[in-house]
Amino acid sequence: xxxxxxxxxxxxxxxxxxxxxxxxxxxxxxxxxxxxxxxxxxxxxxxxxxxxxxxxxxxxxxxxxxxxxxxxxxxxxxxxxxxxxxxxxxxxxxxxxxxxxxxxxxxxxxxxxxxxxxxxxxxxxxxxxxxxxxxxxxxxxxxxxxxxxxxxxxxxxxxxxxxxxxxxxxxxxxxxxxxxxxxxxxxxxxxxxxxxxxxxxxxxxxxxxxxxxxxxxxxxxxxxxxxxxxxxxxxxxxxxxxxxxxxxxxxxxxxxxxxxxxxxxxxxxxxxxxxxxxxxxxxxxxxxxxxxxxxxxxxxxx
Amino acid sequence: xxxxxxxxxxxxxxxxxxxxxxxxxxxxxxxxxxxxxxxxxxxxxxxxxxxxxxxxxxxxxxxxxxxxxxxxxxxxxxxxxxxxxxxxxxxxxxxxxxxxxxxxxxxxxxxxxxxxxxxxxxxxxxxxxxxxxxxxxxxxxxxxxxxxxxxxxxxxxxxxxxxxxxxxxxxxxxxxxxxxxxxxxxxxxxxxxxxxxxxxxxxxxxxxxxxxxxxxxxxxxxxxxxxxxxxxxxxxxxxxxxxxxxxxxxxxxxxxxxxxxxxxxxxxxxxxxxxxxxxxxx
Numbered sequence: 001x002x003x004x005x006x007x008x009x010x011x012x013x014x015x016x017x018x019x020x021x022x023x024x025x026x027x028x029x030x031x032x033x034x035x036x037x038x039x040x041x042x043x044x045x046x047x048x049x050x051x052x053x054x055x056x057x058x059x060x061x062x063x064x065x066x067x068x069x070x071x072x073x074x075x076x077x078x079x080x081x082x083x084x085x086x087x088x089x090x091x092x093x094x095x096x097x098x099x100x101x102x103x104x105x106x107x108x109x110x111x112x113x114x115x116x117x118x119x120x121x122x123x124x125x126x127x128x129x130x131x132x133x134x135x136x137x138x139x140x141x142x143x144x145x146x147x148x149x150x151x152x153x154x155x156x157x158x159x160x161x162x163x164x165x166x167x168x169x170x171x172x173x174x175x176x177x178x179x180x181x182x183x184x185x186x187x188x189x190x191x192x193x194x195x196x197x198x199x200x201x202x203x204x205x206x207x208x209x210x211x212x213x214x215x216x217x218x219x220x221x222x223x224x225x226x227x228x229x230x231x232x233x234x235x236x237x238x239x240x241x242x243x244x245x246x247x248x249x250x251x252x253x254x255x256x257x258x259x260x261x262x263x264x265x266x267x268x269x270x271x272x273x274x275x276x277x278x279x280x281x282x283x284x285x286x287x288x289x290x291x292x293x294x295x296x297x298x299x300x301x302x
Numbered sequence: 303x304x305x306x307x308x309x310x311x312x313x314x315x316x317x318x319x320x321x322x323x324x325x326x327x328x329x330x331x332x333x334x335x336x337x338x339x340x341x342x343x344x345x346x347x348x349x350x351x352x353x354x355x356x357x358x359x360x361x362x363x364x365x366x367x368x369x370x371x372x373x374x375x376x377x378x379x380x381x382x383x384x385x386x387x388x389x390x391x392x393x394x395x396x397x398x399x400x401x402x403x404x405x406x407x408x409x410x411x412x413x414x415x416x417x418x419x420x421x422x423x424x425x426x427x428x429x430x431x432x433x434x435x436x437x438x439x440x441x442x443x444x445x446x447x448x449x450x451x452x453x454x455x456x457x458x459x460x461x462x463x464x465x466x467x468x469x470x471x472x473x474x475x476x477x478x479x480x481x482x483x484x485x486x487x488x489x490x491x492x493x494x495x496x497x498x499x500x501x502x503x504x505x506x507x508x509x510x511x512x513x514x515x516x517x518x519x520x521x522x523x524x525x526x527x528x529x530x531x532x533x534x535x536x537x538x539x540x541x542x543x544x545x546x547x548x549x550x551x552x553x554x555x556x557x558x559x560x561x562x563x564x565x566x567x568x569x570x571x572x573x574x575x576x577x578x579x580x581x582x583x584x
Contacts, residue, residue, distance in 0.1 A: 189440060189497060190440075
């Protein structure tokens with residue numbers, strides 16, 4: 001009898017855990033199902049390439065797609081070098097017992113835990129008010145150029161937000177480079193930086209790119225950080241310079257669902273916009289997988 | 303004799319001194335002591351891995367280091383090019399001299415040391431680059447090539463020395479990882495030779511290879527000894543007996559016995575050496 005009880009408890013645990021796993025599939029299925037069902041039929045070339053019209057109840061979402069793309073590209077320009085440098089320091093140079101390493105490691109961990117809305121406020125206070133206004137005072141005699149929400153400040157804010165993600169994934173990529181390659185390099189009389197730049201970095205490249213793309217895909221979906229630093233409610237023309245404001249897919253979803261003058265009329269547009277946002281994010285994840293697979297193949301170790 | 307060597311070779315290891323070309327010195331005495339350990343000890347943190355080692359390694363000879371796993375033979379080998387520096391918490395005591403200079407001395411440039419003391423590892427570890435770029439790596443990072451065309455010549459010279467040129471001369475720009483294990487290891491030897499080191503350290507260079515490849519490597523080692531000082535760590539006693547002139551037996555971090563290979567294998571002076579080579583343990 002005791003044997004039977006233990007066996008049935010074991011079976012129960014198995015079913016409970018499997019059920020928990022199944023619920024994930026169900027949630028994702030419902031989410032994608034509803035969005036695809038309501039969003040799919042409005043997707044057209046015109047929807048993707050035209051600006052919103054009639055108080056955002058008609059037309060397309062091109063300015064938002066363009067704004068989102070511009071945001072993540074500019075963000076990447078800032079976050080990639082910064083993240084790679086920090087990761088190289090952590091992985092290759094830092095003395096793990098030093099107070100400086102411990103402190104900077106904790107800083108990265110804590111930065112990763114800061115809620116995204118707080119980054120938005122930080123961006124407003126630091127980039128827009130402090131840096132932007134400072135530039136205006138110094139270069140333009142106080143006339144407003146940089147001291148207002150703009151694409152550049154949104155990109156920088158987003159760069160700070162994604163920095164921990166980039167650092168951690170680049171670091172993992174560097175750590176996965178076999179020790180034997182480093183040793184081979186040192187044994188030939190290379191300096192540390194030569195070993196890092198000629199052997200470790202090329203070998204870590206697939207992992208680093210994957211990490212970078214994942215950071216970008218995370219940034220593409222974030223709305224809270226850019227609320228105060230550059231995203232526009234409605235701006236049919238595209239941004240042409242770094243100090244322009246811009247429309248953003250995620251923010252546009254928020255606007256359509258809560259701020260629209262005619263919520264019922266915007267509902268179909270809303271689902272389609274969400275669909276595009278999701279598709280964009282998934283696409284980036286696919287790109288990451290493809291890069292990893294291709295470069296693994298090119299760099300296959302035996 | 304050691305003092306004379308000090309005066310001649312001391313500057314080689316120091317910083318900011320242009321590199322001489324070791325390994326090709328025609329006036330070198332064949333009985334010169336190239337590496338000398340004097341009361342040399344090494345600790346990994348609190349654990350002592352080498353205890354008061356005293357031995358001499360002559361140039362243009364092959365010195366084999368044998369002993370059971372964990373005896374410190376690889377640690378000693380890796381002390382000669384300071385590869386152990388890469389491990390946190392390593393410290394040394396006593397002296398380890400290369401051409402009379404203490405390699406753990408303050409003013410020693412470890413990069414220059416490693417250029418003079420090449421190393422071949424247990425697992426073939428070519429870079430995932432072309433065959434050519436693998437051999438050229440050491441020349442490039444050390445800026446050893448001045449004239450255009452010299453790079454190709456030095457690469458060919460190294461590949462010929464490693465007796466692999468004829469096999470791979472038509473695929474120099476193929477990825478080195480497409481080679482077989484034995485070819486990869488000879489490529490790694492060529493890569494080490496390209497920078498013209500004085501000393502070549504080999505850490506069980508054939509242990510991951512099949513018997514045919516192993517025979518090729520051993521043959522190669524034998525040929526190379528006329529130009530280099532070779533130190534080979536092996537767990538394979540037959541191999542030590544076949545290739546080396548001098549053999550050192552390590553046990554639990556101590557050097558038990560060091561002498562001529564024939565002498566050590568036929569008439570060891572220490573009971574523990576005898577027990578090990580007759581297969582009573584290890």
